[in-house]
Amino acid sequence: MTTSLHNRRVLSFVGDIYEDLELWYPKLRLIEAGAEFVTAGEKAGETYAGKNGYPCVSDIRIDDANPENFDAILLPGGFMPDRLRRRDDVKELIRHFDKTGKCVAAICHGGWLAISAGVYRGVKVTGSLGIKDDLENAGAIWVDAPVVVDKHHVSSRKPDDLPWFAAAMIDVIAKQ
Numbered sequence: 001m002t003t004s005l006h007n008r009r010v011l012s013f014v015g016d017i018y019e020d021l022e023l024w025y026p027k028l029r030l031i032e033a034g035a036e037f038v039t040a041g042e043k044a045g046e047t048y049a050g051k052n053g054y055p056c057v058s059d060i061r062i063d064d065a066n067p068e069n070f071d072a073i074l075l076p077g078g079f080m081p082d083r084l085r086r087r088d089d090v091k092e093l094i095r096h097f098d099k100t101g102k103c104v105a106a107i108c109h110g111g112w113l114a115i116s117a118g119v120y121r122g123v124k125v126t127g128s129l130g131i132k133d134d135l136e137n138a139g140a141i142w143v144d145a146p147v148v149v150d151k152h153h154v155s156s157r158k159p160d161d162l163p164w165f166a167a168a169m170i171d172v173i174a175k176q
Contacts, residue, residue, distance in 0.1 A: 005034045012026075012038070014040065017050070019107075022162070062090060090116075106125070108159070109128050111140075121138065
């Protein structure tokens with residue numbers, strides 16, 4: 001039986017060159033579990049192309065995302081995080097989720113967003129081998145594993161880890 005996430009809301013960032021699977025697989029799994037899934041982009045109603053060309057339309061603008069209205073945040077990878085991590089409002093949103101103990105879930109290069117928000121110091125995480133040094137330099141404790149859960153932080157390395165990543169997100173959100 002699937003864990004129920006009815007009345008739970010998950011926010012995800014979306015932008016050009018996001019990693020298609022790292023957004024869509026968790027989105028579909030979370031919806032299947034009963035959660036509402038909202039994508040925030042630089043513009044509402046904008047279509048963003050993934051690394052592999054799969055489109056995603058943003059539901060709201062990042063500027064309009066109120067973290068009080070959400071139970072978790074998803075930080076998908078791709079090249080998108082490198083651009084979005086420069087935005088103060090993006091970093092502030094992530095900090096709010098961290099400070100309030102809500103699920104902060106990052107996969108692959110999505111960890112760049114958490115690094116720039118300054119929420120990984122002393123947190124056990126995993127991520128793309130390509131950002132291992134960045135994670136460690138930010139004070140994270142890097143582990144080579146398909147999924148790592150440290151309190152309200154969920155992290156994975158790459159698309160191959162998505163089954164474990166999505167299951168861990170659902171579990172962490174359900175226990176909040």
